[in-house]
Amino acid sequence: MNLSLPSKKMILVIGISTLVIIVAGAAIYRSVEAIYFAFGAILTSALNVLKVVLLERTVKKAVDIEEPETGKNYVRLQYLLRYFLTGIVLLAVGLVTAYANPPFINIWGAIAGIFTLQISVIVVRSMKFEEVTFK
Secondary structure: OOOOHHHHHHHHHHHHHHHHHHHHHHHHHOOOHHHHHHHHHHHHHHHHHHHHHHHHHHHHHHHHOOOHHHHHHHHHHHHHHHHHHHHHHHHHHHHHHHHOOOOOOOHHHHHHHHHHHHHHHHHHHOOOOOOOOOO
């Protein structure tokens, strides 16, 4: 898929902020728990990358829909789908944390990873872009 420049930069910022979260988790836990923290952060950051790609696809498709009401409904449905995916992943992480012995995913790492999308939006919105294309 051909992503726009803002989406590419968002994915880059998600990756960088995930690395920062993993380093912070390693400094906090200083044990094998740091690996579980990192796995949780990586899992939810990968989900955030998927959500950026889905959002890009939604915008491209919604622009091409001729009926305004149909386009609005499509965007709303995709919005709910992205948050449903987030809920499913967080529910799975919570269940693994609660019932797996040992829990190989740290829920705090997963929660920290969720915030990488918001961090990327803030950073990318503060940047200037020469070109934004939808091909």
